[in-house]
Amino acid sequence: MKFTAFNFKSYINETLDAIGFTEPTEVQEKLIPIVLSGRDLVGESKTGSGKTHTFLLPIFQNLDLSKNEVQAVITAPSRELATQIYHAAQEFTKFNDEIRISNFVGGTDKARQIKKLEQNQPHIVIGTPGRIHDLIGSNSLLVYTAKTFVVDEADMTLDMGFLTDVDRIASSFGKQVQMLVFSATIPQKLQPFLKKYLHNPMMEKIANHAVIADTIENWLISTKGVSRNDLILRITKIINPYMCMIFANTKGRVDEIHHFLVSNGLKVAKIHGDVPPRERKRIMNSIRNLDYQYVVATDIAARGIDIEGVSHIINDEIPQDLTFFVHRVGRSGRNGLTGTAITLYAPSDDAAIREIEKMNVKFIPKAIKNGEIVDSYDRDRRENRTKKQDTLSTTTLGALAKAKKRKHVKPNYKRAIKWAVEEENKKKRRAARNKDNRKKRDSRKQTF
The missing domain is CATH 3.40.50.300 (P-loop containing nucleotide triphosphate hydrolases)
Known part of the structure; x- marks a missing residue:
């Protein structure tokens, strides 16, 4: 039409x-x-x-x-x-x-x-x-x-x-x-x-066929053991965006990120409710003239302004209202253009991430190594290991539970439990291999 x-x-x-x-x-x-x-x-x-x-x-x-x-x-x-x-x-x-x-x-x-x-x-x-x-x-x-x-x-x-x-x-x-x-x-x-x-x-x-445009990649980067300010600065040195919006949950945090990045030589604008109207107008005109490569803002700015050509989004934190995640990321990837949204997360954010994933958002785990952003491991790997451990026998699991509760145990008791777990896992792996070998032998017999 x-x-x-x-x-x-x-x-x-x-x-x-x-x-x-x-x-x-x-x-x-x-x-x-x-x-x-x-x-x-x-x-x-x-x-x-x-x-x-x-x-x-x-x-x-x-x-x-x-x-x-x-x-x-x-x-x-x-x-x-x-x-x-x-x-x-x-x-x-x-x-x-x-x-x-x-x-x-x-x-x-x-x-x-x-x-x-x-x-x-x-x-x-x-x-x-x-x-x-x-x-x-x-x-x-x-x-x-x-x-x-x-x-x-x-x-x-x-x-x-x-x-x-x-x-x-x-x-x-x-x-x-x-x-x-x-x-x-x-x-x-x-x-x-x-x-x-x-x-x-x-x-x-109007149904959202895709909550977030399929031209946007959503990256997850862990903040474990790292300062968020330092992490954001390291990211800015790698991505070289056309225009990057950095979102924080509070006005105080916006001020903190802005001050830190400016003190490290970046030209950064900031927008939130406490910025005087005349100053906000001047800043918006400068942003439209591409005088700034980075803009730090609160969620109100995510809904209240439309900046063209945003290539990257950095979420300093996951928003308390998860619907704002969509509004933030939606600043990028407009009109069929590609975009990258980078979300910093801590282990405590796992529940929020799972809720966002229910909105058909697919996260790609990333990490920074040697000055590059590279693929990282799935954040669920620890949970997956736990699921595998849950297949152990009731007797072994009971012994593990007791070992964890006891403050004082006999010498080598925990080592013996660990050995028992390893032996049980070896037996299961051996049984799986034998089963697989039998299938292969049966398959060869049928072939000949």
């Missing part, structure tokens, strides 16, 4: 050609017709599946430029994500300069925004819930005329505590507004909001 099948307006098709979009993603192919029909929608699909243009394209198709009023409002839970949507929307104004789009986010000049709104209302409003609600509350932003309200990254909006603001914004619209809710997951706590504002919505979940 091609985008031309949707019969979009000419400037939309020109924009799609200019940005190199010819075929819709699975999400776009399935959901754009629903959005164009005017129905409320809850769209659930993985990060990086093309949700942004799934709602932008119908919004532009339905714009009435003869009306000097707000026609669509889009909320996003972070400044970076709102700005990302704004930049995507701005592409369409290059082929139709009558369209007015405004980006209202925290950390920007509110008084200046109010003054601009006194002159003209934008056709499309994009921004963070808090700032949009403030502008509505001051009667500066008039959204009651809007025909479409989009809540993007709804689960992240809920997690960050912005759903109350979104609720207040939703109450500002008329009854005819079309509600579109997009999210990677639909948590139970989001249900009351959906029931309150959406009318007979289409509930569409």
Whole structure:
């Protein structure tokens, strides 16, 4: 299927050609017709599946430029994500300069925004819930005329505590507004909001054929006996990435990694909630200009920003919320490009790794030797040895258990137990060989 099948307006098709979009993603192919029909929608699909243009394209198709009023409002839970949507929307104004789009986010000049709104209302409003609600509350932003309200990254909006603001914004619209809710997951706590504002919505979940793109390799590197900072530094000296994002679980840990890498001569950017808005904006512009080869970030950045050309991901730790693992790794391997995600792990992380593996993620064990990243042993090898040991006789296993419990035993008792285990294993190996030899002899007899 091609985008031309949707019969979009000419400037939309020109924009799609200019940005190199010819075929819709699975999400776009399935959901754009629903959005164009005017129905409320809850769209659930993985990060990086093309949700942004799934709602932008119908919004532009339905714009009435003869009306000097707000026609669509889009909320996003972070400044970076709102700005990302704004930049995507701005592409369409290059082929139709009558369209007015405004980006209202925290950390920007509110008084200046109010003054601009006194002159003209934008056709499309994009921004963070808090700032949009403030502008509505001051009667500066008039959204009651809007025909479409989009809540993007709804689960992240809920997690960050912005759903109350979104609720207040939703109450500002008329009854005819079309509600579109997009999210990677639909948590139970989001249900009351959906029931309150959406009318007979289409509930569409796009199945993840592969949770993580098959162009991404997932490597596991053990931290046993090694400083995580030193390990990350050693990795950076080996991989030579086009762009590498390093994820940590806390803002303090981001600061620590950033300071360590910078002190070792690397040019590294850092992004987390405590970085001032102006500084974050400057950093994002520098990242887009490829001034940095490394970016250290918290999980909010994994959902809140989209950096092109990420070739490598380093997980300093496994995230406490395992769904964030997918969001982190999904920063790489976009648009069919290859990527490598390197996860540092300790023995205590084994349960979390097994849970991630249930999401069809295949880890490849690796280690650093002689300045190279090489294949390593399966982390389950100790468990496999235990399973083999469990085939020992009940008598031998009982003796082993007693030997472990006793603090004081007779001389050579443990050595005798060890010898008994070895002898029993020898007998089993000998029996297996004999059985195998008998099969071979029988096979030769049948042949002749």
